[in-house]
């Protein structure tokens with residue numbers, strides 16, 4: 430099962446490679462942390478006087494997936510244990526009817542990379558494999 434998970438993970442990471450996921454940024458003092466932003470949106474808020482500087486810009490464990498609070502673009506993240514539970518709940522019962530686009534592949538890979546320490550993510554594996562095999566037929 431683990432080898433199979435690894436194979437799917439490799440495929441997902443390959444698809445996800447097409448999407449750019451920059452590291453998250455935050456508002457520095459006096460706002461301090463709070464939501465995540467892409468650099469441009471964080472800079473705009475600093476320019477608007479909400480904070481003195483842009484903080485962050487490095488990899489971060491997250492309690493869920495990570496998007497810029499202002500523009501919604503995908504940001505780089507890895508999941509905490511809680512984050513895995515919450516994302517798994519999000520995808521529970523989801524059928525991947527369409528091709529797995531790069532952004533979805535990114536989210537799924539962040540979950541499946543926990544297959545060793547949180548094997549419950551393997552519940553997703555059959556549905557993801559089916560979706561990936563349909564994509565193979567299309568190409």
Ligand SMILES: [Zn+2]
Nearest residue numbers: 467470497500
């Ligand atoms: Zn943004």
